[in-house]
Amino acid sequence: xxxxxxxxxxxxxxxEAPVELRCNYSSSxxxxxxxxxxxxxxxxxxxxxxxxxxxxxxxxxxxxAEFNKSQTSFHLRKPSVHxxxxxxxxxxxRAGGTSYGKLTFGQGTILTVHP
Amino acid sequence: NAxxxxxxxxxxxxxxxxxxxxxxxxxxxxxxYWYRQLPEEGLKFMVYLQKxxxxxxxxxxxxxxxxxxxxxxxxxxxxxxxxxxxxxxYFCASSPSTSGTHYNExxxxxxxxxxxx
Numbered sequence: 628x629x630x631x632x633x634x635x636x637x638x639x640x641x642x643e644a645p646v647e648l649r650c651n652y653s654s655s656x657x658x659x660x661x662x663x664x665x666x667x668x669x670x671x672x673x674x675x676x677x678x679x680x681x682x683x684x685x686x687x688x689x690x691x692a693e694f695n696k697s698q699t700s701f702h703l704r705k706p707s708v709h710x711x712x713x714x715x716x717x718x719x720x721r722a723g724g725t726s727y728g729k730l731t732f733g734q735g736t737i738l739t740v741h742p
Numbered sequence: 743n744a745x746x747x748x749x750x751x752x753x754x755x756x757x758x759x760x761x762x763x764x765x766x767x768x769x770x771x772x773x774x775y776w777y778r779q780l781p782e783e784g785l786k787f788m789v790y791l792q793k794x795x796x797x798x799x800x801x802x803x804x805x806x807x808x809x810x811x812x813x814x815x816x817x818x819x820x821x822x823x824x825x826x827x828x829x830x831x832y833f834c835a836s837s838p839s840t841s842g843t844h845y846n847e848x849x850x851x852x853x854x855x856x857x858x859x
C-alpha cells in the first residue's frame with residue numbers, strides 16, 4: 628500500500644523568497660508522483676508529474692520538483708514566489724507501470740505568501 | 743474543450759435525505775474517479791469507474807454510498823440517508839482514454855460541497 632506524507636501543514640513565506648514544500652512517499656512498487664494546487668473553493672490543478680526519466684521535473688507557474696528514490700522524496704520548489712501562489716498544495720502518488728488507477732494524496736500544505 | 747463538470751456545486755440536505763452528485767468527464771475521457779475531501783484533510787479516493795463498470799471501489803463506505811457511470815450521461819455518486827459526517831467536498835476526476843500528452847493524468851472538476859444539516 629502507498630502512503631504520502633507532507634511534512635508541513637502550513638508554510639508562510641514573503642513574496643519573492645524561495646520556497647520548498649516537502650513530500651515523502653512510501654511504496655513497495657514503482658510509483659508515479661504528482662503535485663496539485665488547489666485555490667479556495669476550486670478543484671485541483673496539476674502542477675507537474677514524475678513518471679520516469681529525468682529526476683528533475685519542471686511544471687507550470689515556475690514550479691519544479693525533484694524525485695529522489697533513495698530518500699523517497701518528491702519536494703516541490705519555486706525560486707521566487709508571488710502573492711498569487713497562495714493556495715493549498717497536494718502531493719499525490721499512484722502505482723507505476725499502469726495507465727490508470729487511484730491517487731493517494733498527502734494531507735496538503737497551505738502556502739501563504741506575504742507581501 | 744470544456745473541463746470536468748460537476749453539479750450541483752453546493753448541495754444542502756437534511757439528515758436522512760438522499761444526495762445525488764453528478765460528474766461529466768472531459769470529452770474523450772472514459773475513466774472517472776471520485777474523491778472526498780473532509781474538512782482539514784486531504785483527498786481520499788472513493789471509487790474508479792469506466793463506462794458501465796466499477797473498476798475499483800476500495801475507498802467506498804460499505805453502506806449508503808453507490809456510484810455508476812452509464813453508457814450515456816454523467817457519472818452519479820449517490821449517498822442515501824445522509825448523516826452529518828457526510829458533509830464534505832466531493833471531487834470527480836477524469837482521465838483520457840488514449841495515449842497523448844496528458845496520458846496518466848487525472849483532471850479534476852470544481853467539486854460539489856455537500857452540507858448535511
